Amino acid sequence: MSGSTYLGKIDSVAIGAFDGMHRGHQALFQKLSLNGAVAVIDKGYAVLTPGYERCIHTSYPCYFFPLQKIRHLDAKGFLDLLQKRFPSLQRVVVGYDFAFGKDRKYGIDDLEKLFHGEVIVVEEVQIDGIAVHSRTIKELLRHGDIRMANRMLGRTYSIAGSVQKGLGLGKKKLVATLNLKIKDFLLPKEGVYATWSGLGGEIFPSVTFIGKRESVDGSFSIETHIIDKKIDYPVEAVRIYFVQFLRENRKFDSFTSLKRQIESDIRMAKEIVCV
Structure with missing residues (x-):
């Protein structure tokens, strides 16, 4: 089936920026038909699900509309597009706070007047009385509240990046780690986390550090230790899934005390993820 042929079959779309593809967004997707699609208004600064990362969190095809190319359109121009x-197209699904067109001055009333098909408006989704929004999830991550962020996402928050050469101190004096270079994703609060690490087509329990290496060289790093597994093959990319915040980053007065703490971190992480 060619791309143009498939586009001709799509009869419903959910419209939004969809940074996060969280439970609020998933509520929109549930209103799509079998031949539905996700229309992503890409603002260019998504950090929970940057770029095409959104596509892995839905079974519907995603079509991207760069905001810079459509922001000049009025309501009719946007719908014509x-x-x-x-x-x-017969059905449009949007959130209760949907706004569109030039300067976002058009709303749901305009959509209902101009679109000759069905307009479905999905109400606010809440968890424990808290509205599910991308900005709320970002704040939770910045404060290390991984459990609540994951509840709002409806999945485990993850970041992905490439492996880069580290100092080699971990393997020699502490524990072996994979040092990561992460771009575009929002990093959770600095500290130590119980995580899962995906590499080489497998997912392993792990403990992950984010922050300045206060006890080593003071440089910022993101590194993950695979628990009870020796990685003796080249690794180019890793995806980190955050399960729980373990502790704040701090400086240790010796490698011995740092290693003792890392061993404690590993034991705590095992109790959380190895169940």
């Missing part, structure tokens, strides 16, 4: 892209 949608219907040109999806000629069989």
